Amino acid sequence: DIQMTQSPSSLSASVGDRVAITCRASRSISGFVNWYQQKPGKAPKLLVSGASSLPSGVPSRFSGSGSGTDFTLTISSLQPEDFATYFCQQSYHSPYAFGQGTKVEVK
Amino acid sequence: QVQVVESGGGVVQPGRSLRLSCVASGFTFSNHAMHWVRQAPGKGLEWVAVTSYDGSNKYYADSVKGRFTISRDNSNNTLYLQMNSLNTGDTALYYCVRESPPYGSGSYSWFDPWGQGTLVIVSS
Numbered sequence: 001d002i003q004m005t006q007s008p009s010s011l012s013a014s015v016g017d018r019v020a021i022t023c024r025a026s027r028s029i030s031g032f033v034n035w036y037q038q039k040p041g042k043a044p045k046l047l048v049s050g051a052s053s054l055p056s057g058v059p060s061r062f063s064g065s066g067s068g069t070d071f072t073l074t075i076s077s078l079q080p081e082d083f084a085t086y087f088c089q090q091s092y093h094s095p096y097a098f099g100q101g102t103k104v105e106v107k
Numbered sequence: 108q109v110q111v112v113e114s115g116g117g118v119v120q121p122g123r124s125l126r127l128s129c130v131a132s133g134f135t136f137s138n139h140a141m142h143w144v145r146q147a148p149g150k151g152l153e154w155v156a157v158t159s160y161d162g163s164n165k166y167y168a169d170s171v172k173g174r175f176t177i178s179r180d181n182s183n184n185t186l187y188l189q190m191n192s193l194n195t196g197d198t199a200l201y202y203c204v205r206e207s208p209p210y211g212s213g214s215y216s217w218f219d220p221w222g223q224g225t226l227v228i229v230s231s
Contacts, residue, residue: 036152045221046218050217089218091215094157097154098151
């Protein structure tokens with residue numbers, strides 16, 4: 001099975017900060033990584049698919065990068081609505097593991 | 108509007124069974140693989156099971172294999188999760204999720220949309 005190791009588990013940041021969250025796969029998975037944002041009491045929302053593609057409606061301050069085993073979600077300038085928990089996920093093969101999550105909190 | 112709506116959660120005693128349902132609308136249900144993902148209170152996301160677009164292939168997380176069964180009724184746009192021999196570790200919010208793109212449409216896949224979830228509490 002492919003494991004996804006996400007870091008950090010939490011971070012504190014201020015509005016306007018650049019934030020980076022990383023995810024490492026236990027073996028190479030090409031670009032089969034997705035990122036999701038989850039706010040309290042809400043379902044997860046797709047942010048990035050295929051490691052770097054932004055779905056329609058996702059602000060351009062979000063970006064994804066990486067291939068193989070190492071992936072990064074970057075928020076270029078943190079906005080108040082971005083304080084949430086972020087999860088990576090591999091879609092290469094069943095079981096479709098998620099990372100442990102990164103909670104982005106107000107500094 | 109593309110959406111999936113779960114139902115069937117509730118409080119159940121350990122060892123008992125429960126069946127979750129998910130009704131899809133706004134898209135061609137029979138073209139998409141469908142998943143169940145769960146989230147224990149205050150915890151992360153755990154993938155549970157997937158069924159292919161036509162129900163011919165099904166895969167499960169080790170934690171539920173042999174106890175849970177995923178199925179679908181393409182004529183009624185409905186996904187199911189039959190959960191047997193429930194234990195306290197199965198307590199979670201269960202999400203129904205569509206896999207995109209449709210079967211045969213591309214390489215990378217992703218989960219969208221997610222339902223709002225149905226809560227299962229296993230307790231004596």
